[in-house]
Amino acid sequence: MTIQFNDETFRDDFTFRNSPEAIKRFPFPFHEDSYMYSVNLEPHVALKRPGSPFEFAFDVDEHYVSEMADRAKVLADDPLRCQSLPHMTLAGWDLVEYIMEAKARDYPDLFELHKDGDRWRWINKPLGIDDTFTFLDESTLPYGPMEYITRQTQGDFALLDQRDDNLWMDAGMVTTQADWSLDFDIGMNFFEWHAPVPKAHEMGIFVRALKFLLNLQQGAPVRRLNWTMTVNPLLDTSPENYHKWGEMKSKLTMDNIGEKQHLRVELQTLFRLPRSNAICFPIRCYLCSFNDLVSVPKWGRRLHRVIRDLPEELAEYKGFIANRPLMIEWLSQYDDGAPTSDGIFPDE
Amino acid sequence: MSKTEFPPSITSRPVYGELEVRPGKHHLMIADAEGAEAILGLASSAPADLWAQTHIIYIPKSTGETYTGDLRALNPAQMYVGPSYEAAKQRIEDTFAKAHMGLQVYLTGTEGLMGQAMAAAIAAGIPHTAIQTEHRGSTARRMQCVHCKGITEDVTTDPFVCSHCGLNLFVRDHYSRRLAAFQGVCIDAEDPGNVPPQVEVFK
Ligand code: HEM
Numbered sequence: 021m022t023i024q025f026n027d028e029t030f031r032d033d034f035t036f037r038n039s040p041e042a043i044k045r046f047p048f049p050f051h052e053d054s055y056m057y058s059v060n061l062e063p064h065v066a067l068k069r070p071g072s073p074f075e076f077a078f079d080v081d082e083h084y085v086s087e088m089a090d091r092a093k094v095l096a097d098d099p100l101r102c103q104s105l106p107h108m109t110l111a112g113w114d115l116v117e118y119i120m121e122a123k124a125r126d127y128p129d130l131f132e133l134h135k136d137g138d139r140w141r142w143i144n145k146p147l148g149i150d151d152t153f154t155f156l157d158e159s160t161l162p163y164g165p166m167e168y169i170t171r172q173t174q175g176d177f178a179l180l181d182q183r184d185d186n187l188w189m190d191a192g193m194v195t196t197q198a199d200w201s202l203d204f205d206i207g208m209n210f211f212e213w214h215a216p217v218p219k220a221h222e223m224g225i226f227v228r229a230l231k232f233l234l235n236l237q238q239g240a241p242v243r244r245l246n247w248t249m250t251v252n253p254l255l256d257t258s259p260e261n262y263h264k265w266g267e268m269k270s271k272l273t274m275d276n277i278g279e280k281q282h283l284r285v286e287l288q289t290l291f292r293l294p295r296s297n298a299i300c301f302p303i304r305c306y307l308c309s310f311n312d313l314v315s316v317p318k319w320g321r322r323l324h325r326v327i328r329d330l331p332e333e334l335a336e337y338k339g340f341i342a343n344r345p346l347m348i349e350w351l352s353q354y355d356d357g358a359p360t361s362d363g364i365f366p367d368e
Numbered sequence: 369m370s371k372t373e374f375p376p377s378i379t380s381r382p383v384y385g386e387l388e389v390r391p392g393k394h395h396l397m398i399a400d401a402e403g404a405e406a407i408l409g410l411a412s413s414a415p416a417d418l419w420a421q422t423h424i425i426y427i428p429k430s431t432g433e434t435y436t437g438d439l440r441a442l443n444p445a446q447m448y449v450g451p452s453y454e455a456a457k458q459r460i461e462d463t464f465a466k467a468h469m470g471l472q473v474y475l476t477g478t479e480g481l482m483g484q485a486m487a488a489a490i491a492a493g494i495p496h497t498a499i500q501t502e503h504r505g506s507t508a509r510r511m512q513c514v515h516c517k518g519i520t521e522d523v524t525t526d527p528f529v530c531s532h533c534g535l536n537l538f539v540r541d542h543y544s545r546r547l548a549a550f551q552g553v554c555i556d557a558e559d560p561g562n563v564p565p566q567v568e569v570f571k
Contacts (some may be wrong), residue, residue, distance in 0.1 A: 077444055100517070201514055201551070203517065204514060204542070204547065205544070206546065211379045212379060212380040212545075213380070213542075214379070215381070215542055215543075216542050221379060259514045259551075259553055260514060261515075263535055263554040263557045264555075264557075265561060266554065266557025266558040267558060269558050270558050270559060
């Protein structure tokens with residue numbers, strides 16, 4: 021398989037586009053016509069669906085090279101988007117190994133890993149990288165291990181230390197986040213960093229999810245989809261820069277919403293790491309414009325119903341309550357009331 | 369005046385207890401302003417030898433001399449009165465660094481004081497179980513601006529102006545124990561210039 025990598029931007033002139041193939045494989049997050057929080061965890065990679073973002077441990081798609089360029093810019097402006105507390109270095113090495121092995125296995129034409137004892141040679145063809153280093157020796161890499169590998173991997177990453185029957189967000193690379201701050205949240209436990217989420221605490225979701233995660237086993241990764249809304253294909257919707265991008269949210273009209281409004285989907289996976297016993301939590305962001313979404317009739321119908329019926333607290337928390345009436349008006353044009361099929365995938 | 373009762377809040381927001389004398393070889397009491405009342409309140413239940421093993425670090429802030437005489441009258445083994453947490457910071461960190469097993473820590477006063485001293489204690493390896501807290505006095509908040517990362521102390525209004533970058537920020541309940549601060553976020557990002565009037569919400 022060869023991937024044609026786009027040359028595109030996620031800021032300023034926003035030249036980001038999804039190809040027809042990318043639209044078809046977009047991880048649409050709604051398996052039915054309504055949405056509410058749940059403990060929506062399922063095995064990752066167990067059911068291989070060729071071509072889908074769920075096929076491999078780490079999905080590499082047409083946006084890879086441009087997303088990595090965007091990450092480099094975010095980090096140059098704000099190095100605090102990547103932090104690792106001192107005890108997390110080993111987990112960073114675990115992650116280096118996990119990602120390199122997975123990518124070399126799943127995309128042999130793009131990535132190669134050659135091991136000679138502790139001497140490793142890593143070839144990343146799309147980014148033009150060919151590095152030789154000593155595994156577990158930080159002085160042989162240009163960055164810390166987590167930063168090194170996550171500058172080459174799409175999606176944000178949180179590394180969770182497990183102790184005292186809780187998970188602690190003690191390291192992360194966070195440049196494509198849906199409005200939360202790693203610098204503020206680093207060092208927090210599962211309940212603390214989830215504190216701002218409405219309803220889910222009362223529903224017992226976080227207690228059950230944490231219990232499940234504390235028992236997560238090596239070799240049995242799980243995943244869930246989360247979603248929100250973003251105006252313009254802006255990857256860096258950080259609170260740090262909210263005073264710069266917030267104004268874009270008030271610029272939607274019936275004429276431009278199809279092009280500007282994007283459904284932002286996070287494919288979140290959870291892997292147990294072998295040496296550190298930490299959990300790695302990639303949060304991979306996929307963007308799709310409303311125009312592109314309604315090109316799949318099932319998605320257009322369903323999105324209208326989900327947005328229309330979403331509980332107020334969720335629309336408020338996800339930050340689109342002000343634009344919701346406009347979204348519903350626009351989306352209603354694509355909902356003829358016909359029934360929709362179960363599941364997230366387009367009808368054949 | 370007694371300990372402050374806060375309304376229920378989100379799960380990152382700290383909760384505080386009520387100080388009680390616990391057995392220990394040494395006792396370190398760090399307080400600001402009305403926190404002095406919580407220390408003085410321990411006197412009635414304190415064993416006779418408690419104060420001879422006690423180090424008090426006290427920052428009176430706007431209470432001036434109101435409590436310093438009464439605190440001295442307890443006859444603590446060591447007593448320091450300082451002008452601000454910032455000024456006392458090195459002394460506090462040094463005290464934690466030199467602490468031995470069996471130290472009991474008592475933190476009382478504003479959230480800013482307790483949060484910072486708590487973070488210093490944890491960083492120095494003092495076990496959670498040896499630290500008690502009790503909120504007294506002002507509910508003013510120590511706020512971090514999520515944009516410029518600057519800390520503004522003793523915020524009493526919502527919104528407030530970041531003392532570093534000048535943005536108008538609203539006050540969240542989301543709290544970082546590492547930073548000992550609540551989070552402030554730009555209030556007029558989506559509609560620049562549309563800033564609601566400041567309301568004094570923290571007295
Ligand atoms: C262990 C790895 C996880 C990390 C690091 C993580 C992190 C986060 C963060 C930082 C937020 C944003 C909170 C804010 O507003 O500041 C969030 C939201 C949320 N998380 Fe997690 N989370 C994890 C696992 C889970 C799991 C397993 C569930 C399962 C139910 C879950 C459910 C949610 C929900 C429902 C939200 C609200 C999202 C929305 O409405 O947009 N999280 N998470």
